[in-house]
Amino acid sequence: MDALHFGDAFDRELSLRELLGAFASERLGRHLAALLGDFRLYDEKKQTVLESGSVAADAPTIDVMLDIEPVGCLQASANIEMLKAAADLVAILLQSQMRYHMASRLHEEQVSHDYQRLQQEHAALLKSELKYRTLAAELEARVQEQVEALKTAERQLYQAEKLASVGQLAAGVAHEINNPIGFIRSNLTSASAYVKDISGLRAAIASGDAKKIVAAWNKADMEFLLEDFQSLLQESIVGADRVARIVSDLKGFSSIDQGKEERIDLNESIRTVCNVAGNRIQQKAQLVLDLGELPALQCQPGHINDVLLAMLFNATQAVGEQGEIRISTAVENGDICVRISDNGCGIAQENLSRIFDPFFTTREVGAGTGLGLTVCRDIVRAHGGRIDVESRVGAGTTFTIHLPLKGR
């Protein structure tokens, strides 16, 4: 509450002395004395405010009015008309003083009101300044926090994409392994029957009769059996080798040694990837390798294999019946360049600038995460390289992976 104290209020009742203020001086006294001779001006409480000489106690007295009531009296042994006129002059002076007093107090009031408002605004500004300072300080921490959150999310997405490609890989690998396992098992069944046939000769051999032995030998068709047995085992060894090779190739994709950097022959990686994905590709397209001689590359082989596999799968999806996928390698301007070309559907011009954007996909919902190329680009960038793309709709697409031999 900011109610005025009554003592301060602009409209409080003022005493004669207060009203006269500076005028209650010799000067006014001189003028009144000139008009009235000896006089006395006193307030409601009979206290003299201004006087000149001494006034007889029975001299005429007249009220000095302010508003509607007297604030004091003027007494002098003068003509009553003169006394009235003098009292009126003093009243006019008082009225004017009262106006001045009220206006100036009110003006003060307005100024202090404005000042208080400015103070409040100032305080509000200080508060908001402090708020923004605090915010600015917090901002850095928040940015760090966000960056951390984004990094975590990115890692999670990368894992998701990896799981998706592992799934694709697993399907291909299952088929690859199933085939040799199938004929190995069939061979082993035949071998088991052959062993039984061979056991059948035991009685004839035990008799020591050469004729009987020859007859049993011929009956069992041992010449063919031994020859076939040999080729069964040979074929099974080849099959087992194939399984062993697939498993060995798969190690390139296992996460165990993914963080490690190694010097590798990139051509070897490409061959491995083609072996792993070969079955899946050859159902649709002809795979042509045109691998030039390459120096060893310092890289993270697991990641590079991921890139090659993803791009190979992309190319496979792009080509139609009797498509062709060509992978060539060469050294150009200190970079190893891997070109993966297909003669498939191509990429529309308006999509070309967006294919590396996260979650951009033209495939049906569920068929692609939209992260494959994003992850590829990030991996290649981490190796200091880049991926270029050229494409014409209907004619095919060429992706070129540049990997610098020196420095990242």
Added chain:
Amino acid sequence: MADYDEDANRLTIKLVYYGPAMSGKTTNLMQLHEQLRPDMKGELMTLETQGDRTLFFDLLPLGFRAPSGLLVKFKLFTVPGQVAHDGTRKAVLSRADGVVFVADSQRNQVLNNAESFENLAENAARVGLDFDAMPLVVQFNKRDLPDILSEEEIAERWQGAEWPLVFASALSGEGVSETFSQLLEPVYRHMDETYLLNIDHGLDAASFIKGMGV
């Protein structure tokens, strides 16, 4: 919060005419100066105007003596209506014993009336007046102008408000003293409660209003 000065045997009652700019507050005071016939009537003091607009305030002092000899002195003030003079408005409203809110009946003034009324309530709270208990009369002025809200519309809008509504044309003097006497009734009740006007000073409500020469 009237000022009772025992030495001077004087009770000073402060009444304030509040309202938006140019609603006719000063005209109300000029008309009261013309129309009222109290025992004592001072001059209408007008402090600094700019064109027709009050910058500080207007003051009309009036008074009469109760049978006991007590001087009952009224100070009627107007506030400056313009938004900028809020500090002055607050100071003038401070310690008021009653308020006349002078609203402009013209249709295009509805918003100004509302803002000013809200400002009255705010300032009353700021200077420590109990707005709900304070004697208040709402005057809808300028009934002589075209394009004004009808009495029915105004009555409907102010339905539920407990303050008396008076319609006036201050320029021609219509409704001005009616507004004033409507305010004097609750003012008397408040004064009588605090200062025992009837018991100690032989002043009842009728003579209180009559004393002002309404």
